Amino acid sequence: MTLLRALYCLLLLLSWPVKALEVVAHSSVSEEQLSTSQLRAIFTMRQTRWSDGQPIQVFVLNSADEQHIRFSRNYLKMFPYQLDAIWDRQRFSGIGSFPTQVQSEEEMLLLLKQTPGAIGYLATDKGSPAVRVVVVHEK
């Protein structure tokens, strides 16, 4: 009986809809694809300009948010606490800055639409034709 219950729970977990994520940028961003290491350089706030010279504006969700955790692990190959530590180190040693933290994916979409040079991430069903999806490949 216990085994059956465990199997049932496992099936439930496997069938739970996990939202796929996409890296999304403002329509003014000319880059259509980025490598994992380039994406890391952007989200660790080391890379501050796009190739056309436009300033990069980084938007993230709260570090404890499920989508942020998924983005960190799947796209950046990092854990959220590593990102937090890098941002803290840069902010308190004067050599970098923090990304802008947003409260929800709706706010993220709004800011990605409105802010030239912006980059963030959204669930695939939250996207909009007004923003550009950036393809990320592992080099």
Add this chain to the structure above:
Amino acid sequence: MKNSRQFYLLISLCLLPLSIQAESLSVHGFLAQGLAQAKKSNAVNNSGDLSAALTEVGINANWKVSSRLKLSGQLVYLNGGNRYPEGGRLDYLFLDISLLDDFDHQLNLYLGRYKNQHWLYSSTRDVPFTRPSIMLPQSIYYDAFRDIAVASDGVAIKGYLQGSSGELEYNWSLGATNITKAQSQILLSPVVQGEAKQKFVHQASLFWQSLGSQATYGISLLDSDFSYGAADFDFFFDADLTVQRFMLTWRYQAEKWELAAELMQERLSIKGFYQPGFRRDQKGQGGYLLGRYQLSTKLSALITLDYLTQNKNDKRGSSLPEIGIPAYFGYQQSIMFGLSYAFAKNWQWQVEHHWVDGTGRLSPSLIPDLALNNQRYWQVWALQLTYRF
């Protein structure tokens, strides 16, 4: 205050929001207060009683002058008892010039009082919630050297190279730190009358992380010369000192835990000081292994093993009794257990206990305090509440 002109410059920088657009200026800071006690040693104070000398207050500002130029600075007030001089200091103030900002290569030049970026915690040891423990492993992060090791006046570069196989961080710096009388007294002896100077400190470091790996490997080199100019009436004599450090770094970060280690060999050469013509040239060795485990999203546990010997050819200081110094001044080894509790956004408690054998990293460094540090085994504990903004 190390330099009053720079102090007023930073104050002006902090007041600039009135005239500068908000997005080009950011101001942050922290406040921390704690309690500490070290019976049977002068690690915290001379009496061994419970002490509130565990205060750290800091404010920093970062002003984006243009897309390639920034100005950054941080003022701190510290009271760490005997660990370092009490008072305010300008921790750093530098111009940050972006030389390269490509997708695969970023390079920045820092001019002014730049922070030491060469060790795992050297750039964040002065900010309570960015370091793993209240008191860092003394083999590498010797508190008496704190002000000399945190920042220097000069020039530095920092670069990142991103390739298909991983990421390389490289750092280089050349500068010097002004040593105050209070610092000389903690570092050398409370009765020094003359003037200690750092002639230069030259450092370089490399850190490598393979893509997809959670392991980081690093190497750093330090070369620094100091001088001591005796006063007309002084217990000590003119001296030249050289410190050279070679260090290897390793860190592995998993989802719930991390391990970090730094191992070093440090050469200390002394000419003069105790007597005219005196010469000593010896190599010390040391390092630590640090383990952290995330018990929950708010609570983490930390354990550190730390080891230092002043002389690799006499690891237990057995020759020191010949000159009237107990052997336990030749080394220091300890185990530390600590907890960090981030109970609310921007708030954190830290508590830790160190069990120590040896007094090789108690101040002063060159003239050991035999009266206060008369026990081979001693302990220190500390508790600190931190807020950041």
